[in-house]
Amino acid sequence: LPRVARRHMIHRKRKSLLLMARLFVFVGLPTLLAGFYYYTIATPLYASHTEFVIQQAESSSTGLGSLIKGSAFATSQDSIAVQGYLQSQDAMQRLDADIGFRAHFSDPTIDPIQRIEPGASNTALYKLYRRNVKISYDPTEGLIKMEVIAADPQTAVKFSEALIGYAEEQVDQLTARLRGDQMKGALEAYQDAEKKLTEANMKVIDLQEKNKIVSSETEIGLVSSQIGSLESQLTLEQLSIAQMESNAKPNRARMDPIK
Secondary structure, X not given: OHHHHHHHHHHHHHHHHHHHHHHHHHHHHHHHHHHHHHHHXXXXXXXXXXXEEOOOOOOOOOOHHHXXXXXXXXXXXXXXXXXXXXXXXXXXXXXXXXOXXXXXXXXXXXXXXXXXXXXXXHHHHHHHHHHHEEEEEEOOXXXXXXXXXXXXXXXXXXXXXXXXXXXXXXXXXXXXXHHHHHHHHHHHHHHHHHHHHHHHHHHHHHHHHHHOOOOHHHHHHHHHHHHHHHHHHHHHHHHHHHHHHOOOOOOHHHHHXXX
16 A cells, blocks of 8 residues: 555656646746747837728718718728728838838848848738738728837838828729719709800890890999999099199199099
8 A cells, every 4th residue: 555655646746747847838938938038139119009080072962861971881981992902912012112111120120030031022021011000990980090010109100101191092092983973963064054044145135135125234233333433533533633732832734624
């Protein structure tokens, strides 16, 4: 019995040692390595948080359109399209060409884990882009939320401003055809109204010539304009006479014709 008890104790000790070794290998050692990396090697990163909303231009609408106008549902398709574009490789390539996304994250001062090689493929660069540029859309409020991470706060702000500019251009492209259709319809309506107005005026003139009728409002307007013109001339002449009479020796040759 004592030998069996000793064997059980030795077996338990071995299990405990193996368990401790596993805990150290799978929990303790990774924790130590992670702590060592974050406190001594890792490069500090900074995030720029941005929230923006896409709005529709005011336009007259009736029925169901007037109910949803101004709500998040009215611009949900545009917001989703902008979100998809900002998360695409096209946006990444524009950001790289305009500001230097690759050059920023291939700086030797950045630690090797977060740094990308200057000659890395676009696929690897795009993975880094998706990790450091996060776009989300809240359909309840219609907000597009963006988080951009960089090695310094100024660069993070520059990246954010550039992406917002790309979003504005994308919205302009999405609504260009709609604006063109609206302008075309408005121009056609204006031309039709102008044509109808011209036809109506011609009919009025024909009736006036046929019945020899002149508009009383037109005659009153002409007489009133003539009276106003004559009153203005009279006022100017009176001022000229008053100015001459204020002189101690007025010029009679000029004053008499005015009188």
